[in-house]
Amino acid sequence: MLFDVHLELGNYIHAQSYLNDIANTSDFDYLIRLAKWEDHKGNLAGAIENMEKAMAIAESSNLRGLKQWSYTNLADFYGHAGDIEKSYNHYLKALQIDSNDAYAKKGIAWILYSYEDKPEEALAILNHVSSYYKAPDYDLLKSEIAAQTNNLDMKSTALDNYIKAMQNDAYGVMYNKYNVILFTEELYNPDLAIKIAEEEIENRPTPKSFDLLAWSHFNKGDINKAKTIIETYVDGKTYEPEVLYHIAEIYKAAGRTDKVKELKRELIASLYELGPNMESKINQL
The missing domain is CATH 1.25.40.10 (Tetratricopeptide repeat domain)
Incomplete structure (x- = not known):
């Protein structure tokens, strides 16, 4: 332990x-x-x-x-x-x-969504699971799938459900990572994202936590600060595809095309894990 x-x-x-x-x-x-x-x-x-x-x-x-x-x-x-x-x-x-293993069903839903290109079937499974198992991250996945199918109403409903769930103090800091991504990519409040990322670093100063801080500063427009954080605390210290994507975007903005080319190959190989919404973003690196 x-x-x-x-x-x-x-x-x-x-x-x-x-x-x-x-x-x-x-x-x-x-x-x-x-x-x-x-x-x-x-x-x-x-x-x-x-x-x-x-x-x-x-x-x-x-x-x-x-x-x-x-x-x-x-x-x-x-x-x-x-x-x-x-x-x-x-x-x-x-x-x-x-x-009733909700986690296994979520895994199968991801296969349907990301590998078989069957978002409606994936959503059907997630809606079924939500009938007996409540977890806020399932709403985020529903939102992601809804975005891929251009169902803006469903996306909005799923995000609203997630935000309401976050009002429950019992979750504590459990969803800090998700909240940083939400406030940088959906709700566009990078200052709040920075605050949450700093809290996460205080709790556990891992490369993933520092990535959240770098991504927050990047989305605020402070590329140099984001790049410094990445170079000091993140690059070469974790192999999570989502983190590698953040690194690539920050290096691209900073003009480090040599780094981006190498990362892009790894990201293309990780498209299943990242999901269909990321394909166009990775291709544009």
Whole structure:
């Protein structure tokens, strides 16, 4: 658990130290954390390999909860790797254990939306899930799909539902990342986005948190400040496609075409993960 905490806080040296302390390749808890660590380092193949080993242990132990968790997490990794059929099949495995697994259904909805170009079917699944499971990020996904289909009324309704949900103090800072993106890309309030990003950095100074701050300054028009933050705290320290896109846009505005060309190749390879709305933006880099 100390590994989990330090990884979330961006204390990567401490995280690696704790991971080394619990090293045991026949232990489920170690393997899933090793998978998280490899994913953090950008080694997706290594992450999949270790998650597959963890899944095998869960299956041999026949523990329903561990199997279900393994299937959905492995499905995510397969999707990141572009192996959509395996991703889909593992979401189905999770649903065979629990037919109400909202996360697995959301994963299948993403496949329909981003890979099969069936946004209406994706929305049907999300609306079904929303009938018994409430999570604000599902409204954001509905908004994204609505934007792709030019359904502005549906997009507006979904965003309104998300904003209303954020009035619930019980969520705390859980949705800070989503809120920064909302205030930079949809509601155009970069000052508020900067404030939220700074709060996120105070809570956990990870490269992803600093990316949120850089993106907020970029959308306010302060390209030099955004570039400085990216160069100091973000570039080369995370491999999340959304972050890489932000880096590319900031470098493009700063005239670093050499950096943009390299990033664009990686982003094109990550189009499934980023979603259809991002294709034109990436092509214009």
